[in-house]
Each structure stands twice: as C-alpha cells, then as structure tokens.
Amino acid sequence: GAGVSQSPRYKVAKRGQDVALRCDPISGHVSLFWYQQALGQGPEFLTYFQNEAQLDKSGLPSDRFFAERPEGSVSTLKIQRTQQEDSAVYLCASSSNLGQGFDGYTFGSGTRLTVV
C-alpha cells in the first residue's frame, strides 16, 4: 500500500480484557517497529522486526505485551489483561533497508487505546 495502515483507529477496552492491534506496513518494507506514545509524551520504542524475526523486544513493558509478524508483512501487537496504564497511542512504523543505511521511517496514524 501507499502508507502504513493501522487498525482499529480507536479501541476502548475494559480493564482485564485482551486486545490486538494490527499494522500493515508499506509493501516490501523489511523493518517494522512498534512504539507507545503516552499522552503528552514522545513515542517510546517497544519492539522491532526484520522480516519475520523479532530482533529487539527490549521495550515491551511487561510479559502481557506480545508482538508477532509471522509472514514478514502484517504485524499484530497483543496486550493481555489490559491495565489503565496501558492507555496510550500505539504507533507502527516501517522502513526499507538499503545497503548503507536506510531512508527513514514511515509511521502509521496509530491506534488510540483507552482502558476503562
């Protein structure tokens, strides 16, 4: 596609509910990132995939957070037993890897998760 697509755009979850957030990266982009942006803050790194391999998950805040990208394209971020502190905008970004660096990141519009 022309850009990074995220769905749903908004999600309201009751505390304790499981949620799944989807990211469709730009076609052919090898790298995919998830970020969490709390209200009034800058985005913070969660996890990184290169193709289907999850190379860095150091930013996931707890074992309730899980991400996958089984076929190296679409990715899903799953949050189990949601808590109020999980309320944030979840941003997905993708990038193509060039031989000597990269040409930057393209971000999706994000999913705004509100846990009530």
Added chain:
Amino acid sequence: AQSVTQLDSQVPVFEEAPVELRCNYSSSVSVYLFWYVQYPNQGLQLLLKYLSGSTLVKGINGFEAEFNKSQTSFHLRKPSVHISDTAEYFCAVSEGHQGAQKLVFGQGTRLTINP
C-alpha cells in the same frame, strides 16, 4: 544510552515570525537525526532527516535544521511560520548503522502560532 532533550515544551510565536525549536542529543557514536511533526489525532510525519553530508538539511513546509556535532545539537528553524504550522514537533535520534535502528524521541515541543 542515547537520549534526546527538547529544551522547550511549548513555544508560542506570532504568525510570519521566525521560530527555532531546540534539540540536543547524547550519543557516543555517529547518529542519524530526525524531526517529525504530529498534528492532532494523527501519526508522525517526517519533516527532515540528517544521515550524512551537508550539515544544513532542508525539509518540507519550509523547515530546515542544522547538525552541529561539537554541540550535539540539531535545532529546527523556519524563517516565517503560518497558522498551519501549529502542531507538536519531535526530535529523534538513531545510531548510524547499516539498516534500520530504533528511534529515541524527545518529549516534544508544542508550537502554537498566534494570529
């Protein structure tokens, strides 16, 4: 560890006035530097990036930034702002390696343009 400091959380300016949004970073290795803009309820849009070469980088919407290695700064400037520039601006850094690396963002600067 890398970190990014945006020195001003809010910057109010009048329309058609110049503006500078300040950004300092800390890193012990070569870096890539970025400025993103975020309009309300939208994702991040890339304004400009520094990967290598000329330290003065020109971006979209009339913005430019200058990479200063000795001062570890990457300040964003625009000579004349418009109402439509009202948004949140984020400076970000990643270590310069082959391939994509994670971004570390600053806390953001809210630019408000007054008529």
